Amino acid sequence: MSDAATAPVSVFAPWEDPQAKPLIQFQNVTKRWGDFTAIDDLSIDIYTKEFFALLGPSGCGKTTMMRMLAGFETPTEGKILIDGQDVAAIPPNKRAVNMMFQSYALFPHLSVAENIAFGLKRDKLPKDQIAARVEEMLTLVQLNKFANRKPHQISGGQRQRVALARSLAKAPKLLLLDEPLGALDKKLRQDTQFELMDIQEKTGTTFVIVTHDQEEAMTVASRIAVMDHGQIIQVDTPSKIYEEPKSVYVADFIGDVNLIKGKVSHYDDGHAAISWAEGQPELKGISPLSLTLGSEATLAVRPEKLSIYTSRPKDQTNVIKGKVLDIAYLGNMSTYVIETPTGEHIKAQIANTRRIQRRQITWEDKVWLSFTETAGVVLDR
Amino acid sequence: MRRLSWFNAISLTLGFAFLYIPMLILITYSFNAGKLVTVWSGFSTKWYGELFRNEAFLDAAWVTLKVAVMSSTIATVLGTMAAYVMVRAGRFPGRTLFSGMIYAPLVMPEVITGLSLLLLFISIGLDRGVLTIVLAHTTFSMCFVSVVVSSRLVTFDQSLEEAALDLGCTGFEAFRLVTLPIIMPAVVSGWLLAFTLSLDDLVIASFTSGPSSTTLPIKIFSAVRLGVSPEINALSTIMIGLVTIGVIGASLTSKRSIAKRQKDEQGAIQ
Helix, strand or coil: CCCCCCCCCCCCCHHHCCCCCCCEEEEEEEEEECCEEEEEEEEEEECCCCEEEEECCCCCCHHHHHHHHHCCCCCCEEEEEECCEECCCCCHHHCCEEEECCCCCCCCCCCHHHHHHHHHHHCCCCHHHHHHHHHHHHHHCCCHHHCCCCHHHCCHHHHHHHHHHHHHCCCCCEEEEECCCCCCCHHHHHHHHHHHHHHHHHHCCEEEEEECCHHHHHHHCCEEEEEECCEEEEEECHHHHHHCCCCHHHHHHCCCCEEEEEEEEEEECCEEEEECCCCCCCEEEECCCCCCCCCEEEEEECHHHCEEECCCCCCCCCEEEEEEEEEEECCCEEEEEEECCCCCEEEEEEECCCCHHHCCCCCCCEEEEECCCCCCEEEEC | CCCCCHHHHHHHHHHHHHHHHHHHHHHHHHCECCCCCCCCCCECCHHHHHHHHCHHHHHHHHHHHHHHHHHHHHHHHHHHHHHHHHHHCCCCCCHHHHHHHHHHHHHCCHHHHHHHHHHHHHHCCCCCCHHHHHHHHHHHHHHHHHHHHHHHHHCCCHHHHHHHHHCCCCHHHHHHHHHHHHHHHHHHHHHHHHHHHHHCCCHHHHHHCCCCCCCHHHHHHHHHHCCCCHHHHHHHHHHHHHHHHHHHHHHHHHHHHHHHHHHHHHHHHC
16 A cells, blocks of 8 residues: 555546646636626636536526636626636637537537537538548437437437537537536436536546536536525535535535534534533534634534434434434435424434335334534534 | 308308408409400400500519519518517617617508608609619518518527537628528518518509509509409409419428428437
8 A cells, every 4th residue: 555645646636736727717707787796706717627517506697607608798807717818808609618508509400410510610621521520429429320310300318419419529628518407307317417427538528517406516527616696605526515515505505404503612623513402412523614612503414424223322422312203215215304302303314224114213203313423514603 | 070050151151252252253254255344245265365465564564573572582681680680689779769660660551651752762863663662662561571580580599599609600600500591481481471562562652663664553553443454354363373372382381391390200209
């Protein structure tokens, strides 16, 4: 085993390398329409070969950011640099950026192959070169058999792949994907997510994806920017966003979470505890923030990090007593809703490794919940 | 098949009778052998022959056709441009005023349009002839084209144009390569509408035509004032025939393209 510091970096994480030059830089960008501020003094760096997700509820400004990258909108204030070059004066047709539209925007009067060739023809490439590139793209998205069909003659999933092939045909430095899988049903969406990652890896293109589907962002992205009201709340890898959210908003937006309110009773360099109810032992967790003793805080803990016991567990921190209020059977797992003596509801998720008939815990049972010191995160308010 | 109730049958008969008896009478009398329009004196096609020997009518028909083709083509270009700007330019000061002004000629009495054009042509010293009729027809049929095209553009997915720009088109290329081919059916029907409007216009043409450029409607109208002749009946019958063929042809083509589209879409599902 070699020392981790000297081992070659195999993990893709250019954002941690201070030497890395970002492909895209938003520098204090603001976009206003009249009184409405869509993007509010936003700065961010995105690196080459990243699969970067902009995640947020509708109206949070994520689509505006994407349209500014494509050149359909210009920032009211601030600068956007692509490859170190200010792109304000470059019109959409001169940018090495291509976009896959939410509606796919396939040209209905052109065949699949002609759609893919459209951008190449604008570049005045020789005919045989265009034909070869179209063929290559068709192979990439496995649509060779459908080259001569019109868009309305193929299925929704195939249309999505044509749109992807068309936007990749010009080998852009940056591909923008606007809710690319929104129109597909769940099963197809999951398959396509893996296909997208595969294609992103094969072509080495930088992808920026806009989505409101947190599962999709978690699956495909190398980093996620969680946005709200025109601002980026947190940028991190999917696992960090999930495990170490820096705010209640992020914790609550991604996945299922128990939010237990209380007051900071202990704080010591990344470790914190809150007192949350009269007569109950304090709950310990980690904290990425610097907290002041006695201030209001929220402990966020994921349901699957909780264990359920039928008797008081020994040698465990973070023990909460309660009774089973509800059980939701989801097949692979069950969600138990536990009511504490103070009337709070806490969710615990347990994998169903056994058949349901053998379940020990049922409604109205007295139970104890517990989680480790590093499972919960203590956050502001 | 459901049988019609007697009430529906009568309504239908009366409705069709009301619409088509006048035309049937006209067509019937166009084959009348006698000169008197109201007295039937045997079948003959001689008035059709007479018609094709009548230089004045043929000249008028030629002028009408020339005017219709030219004015509807110019009106289509201008009307499409106007529609595009109105739908795409977004909000700009005076937008409502502009769009109102484009559509005003739709409701303007033709007499007023004709008179104002006449005054304009006189004041700038333009001799009345084919050119003035073309200009006049372009003016009033442009707004019809604009209405037809803009109603299509409103439902046009703007991301198609953005996709074209994104793939390297200039604004004009995006219009020529993407927008125009897709809205083409609306542009063509706008052209057809302008063409027919120009063909049967009497009022505006009579204000703006000169002595050397009589259109067919003017010719027919002035001929009828001297008495209806079987020749006019024959001419009208030919026009009815042409219109019928046009309408049937248009509906057949659109029906066929709808059927083809449905078949294609079924193919896509499988």
